Amino acid sequence: MNRVKTGVPGLDKLIEGGFPEASSILFVGPPGCGKSTLSQQFIAEGLKSDQPGLYITLDISPQEVLSTMGNFGWKTKTERLKFIDAYSWRVGKTTGENVLTNLGNINDLNIAITEAMKKLNSSKVKRNVFDSLSTLLLYADPSLVVKFIPVIIAKAKNEGFVQILILEEGVHDQKTVNTLNYVTDGVIEFKMEEDKRFLRVVRMKATKQKGEWTRFDITNKGIRM
Amino acid sequence: MFNPEYVGYLESFKEIGIKPFKFKEERVRNRMGDDVSIFLLRDILYSILSLSPKRYVPYIYSWGKYVGMQSARQTLGTLNLEFTTRLIVSLYRMKILDLEFYRDAFKKAWIYTKFGIPTFTYVNKATETFRIKTEECYQSFGLPNIKKRVCIFEDGIISGLFEYIFRKPVNSLEIQCNAAGDDCCEFSISIDSEFPRLEIFDSKYFKKIRTSNLNRMLVEKILRPTLGDITRLSIFQITYLGMWLSSSGAHTLLYWIGRESGLELSKRRKIKDLKKFLNSLKLGFVESRKQGKKYIFTIEECAFCYGSKNLNKRICSYVAGFLSGYMEKITGKRTNVIETKCIANGDKHCEFVSI
Numbered sequence: 001m002n003r004v005k006t007g008v009p010g011l012d013k014l015i016e017g018g019f020p021e022a023s024s025i026l027f028v029g030p031p032g033c034g035k036s037t038l039s040q041q042f043i044a045e046g047l048k049s050d051q052p053g054l055y056i057t058l059d060i061s062p063q064e065v066l067s068t069m070g071n072f073g074w075k076t077k078t079e080r081l082k083f084i085d086a087y088s089w090r091v092g093k094t095t096g097e098n099v100l101t102n103l104g105n106i107n108d109l110n111i112a113i114t115e116a117m118k119k120l121n122s123s124k125v126k127r128n129v130f131d132s133l134s135t136l137l138l139y140a141d142p143s144l145v146v147k148f149i150p151v152i153i154a155k156a157k158n159e160g161f162v163q164i165l166i167l168e169e170g171v172h173d174q175k176t177v178n179t180l181n182y183v184t185d186g187v188i189e190f191k192m193e194e195d196k197r198f199l200r201v202v203r204m205k206a207t208k209q210k211g212e213w214t215r216f217d218i219t220n221k222g223i224r225m
Numbered sequence: 226m227f228n229p230e231y232v233g234y235l236e237s238f239k240e241i242g243i244k245p246f247k248f249k250e251e252r253v254r255n256r257m258g259d260d261v262s263i264f265l266l267r268d269i270l271y272s273i274l275s276l277s278p279k280r281y282v283p284y285i286y287s288w289g290k291y292v293g294m295q296s297a298r299q300t301l302g303t304l305n306l307e308f309t310t311r312l313i314v315s316l317y318r319m320k321i322l323d324l325e326f327y328r329d330a331f332k333k334a335w336i337y338t339k340f341g342i343p344t345f346t347y348v349n350k351a352t353e354t355f356r357i358k359t360e361e362c363y364q365s366f367g368l369p370n371i372k373k374r375v376c377i378f379e380d381g382i383i384s385g386l387f388e389y390i391f392r393k394p395v396n397s398l399e400i401q402c403n404a405a406g407d408d409c410c411e412f413s414i415s416i417d418s419e420f421p422r423l424e425i426f427d428s429k430y431f432k433k434i435r436t437s438n439l440n441r442m443l444v445e446k447i448l449r450p451t452l453g454d455i456t457r458l459s460i461f462q463i464t465y466l467g468m469w470l471s472s473s474g475a476h477t478l479l480y481w482i483g484r485e486s487g488l489e490l491s492k493r494r495k496i497k498d499l500k501k502f503l504n505s506l507k508l509g510f511v512e513s514r515k516q517g518k519k520y521i522f523t524i525e526e527c528a529f530c531y532g533s534k535n536l537n538k539r540i541c542s543y544v545a546g547f548l549s550g551y552m553e554k555i556t557g558k559r560t561n562v563i564e565t566k567c568i569a570n571g572d573k574h575c576e577f578v579s580i
């Protein structure tokens with residue numbers, strides 16, 4: 001099976017070279033333990049080799065994502081990185097390309113993702129981050145979201161995307177978490193103890209994993225393991 | 226000449242723009258005063274802990290440690306010059322564990338922040354271990370007996386305080402707790418670089434505490450006879466705002482727990498008067514009005530952000546979540562509430578709109 005590099009060599013070693021191609025991976029953990037940083041590093045790694053990236057942001061503005069990535073020294077000024085802005089409606093901005101007007105309407109999000117994915121069809125390998133599912137579950141009807149997520153995952157696979165979905169730990173009911181575990185190809189858990197961060201690969205398609213916690217650091221050049 | 230900047234105090238407060246506490250009274254909130262209900266802080270802590278104890282127990286301990294270190298910075302920075310100079314000399318020349326030296330300052334700071342009334346109960350200089358007993362502990366005094374030690378945040382704060390003072394890795398572990406049926410809380414502190422073996426227990430225990438705490442919010446009688454049911458605004462804000470700013474995902478967590486509490490308290494219409502209720506928690510002065518199908522809430526002197534400089538962010542996610550849960554019960558349908566104005570966004574007050 002072909003592998004897609006994560007951008008963190010230490011993590012690639014743990015999972016036999018990278019995420020399986022056209023797979024969907026769930027990142028689970030408390031806030032502040034590096035889920036978004038690893039996701040952005042994953043996108044940046046793709047951009048280095050001209051692989052398109054689609055970043056669906058619900059928690060911060062696209063400008064903030066770009067600024068954070070820029071601070072790590074990652075190349076972001078590229079046409080190959082597209083955003084779906086599902087954040088700005090909450091602060092009153094509802095105009096612009098790929099800016100959603102209300103997260104409560106899940107159809108709008110579905111259409112925006114479908115169109116953006118179709119536009120990014122220039123490469124075999126493509127990367128997508130959904131940051132975060134928790135926020136979607138907060139503002140939209142959870143029963144609809146649970147039906148919507150498998151659709152988005154299937155769509156991403158068909159288009160050749162490797163997709164990262166971010167979930168804040170403990171916030172959602174077990175039924176929702178079980179569904180997400182079932183429909184994704186891999187799960188990586190994060191935790192934090194004092195200022196030390198750890199991750200472990202709980203499950204990964206076609207990959208042997210030890211399931212042990214591995215420490216990583218967030219440096220000024222991104223995540224290092 | 227001694228330079229107070231040496232201890233690096235107030236660094237984090239300069240970043241977020243909130244005035245730190247001082248040992249002389251200096252009001253930040255003119256009308257509401259600079260205290261916040263301990264039940265509001267407890268709700269945030271125990272709601273988070275109840276989500277997933279295996280992840281959030283270490284998280285809250287670590288967070289407490291951060292708050293403790295920041296508090297130590299302020300404490301040292303706002304004590305008089307002679308004391309601070311002596312402390313620095315003691316630390317850097319003598320390098321001894323001299324608890325007598327810190328005892329009064331620690332007690333003063335602890336009572337000032339209304340964390341509890343501390344006493345050093347056991348000191349072993351050979352093993353560099355000591356214990357602190359805390360009466361009227363802000364985190365657990367009055368909680369039901371669940372036979373568990375639950376002051377994880379306070380554990381973190383104590384370890385952070387002493388880690389800053391001793392400039393060595395320090396960890397604290399609670400050995401007695403009000404929630405375990407003891408008369409007071411007691412913490413064992415040691416110089417130790419290993420992350421402490423915190424007890425992880427089922428979320429049902431935290432949920433029980435959370436429910437008890439929510440019920441307590443509705444009781445007018447004062448729980449803590451000496452300290453009152455309040456803590457300092459600066460401590461509350463560094464706990465909340467620091468957590469909010471630590472991660473892009475934290476607002477989701479805080480909105481979520483606020484929403485759960487709003488829903489829970491609104492069940493069976495427990496909150497008869499929202500304005501009076503939020504005022505009693507010292508959250509701020511609330512006004513509400515209906516505009517078409519939308520409800521608009523304004524909060525003056527909001528406890529979550531009052532005094533913050535303009536961060537270009539709307540940070541009162543807990544309040545938005547709380548109002549969302551409250552409105553859901555009132556209207557009988559799922560309601561989202563977004564924050565449209567915030568003091569941390571340069572506005573004069575906070576405003577929330579139901580959508």
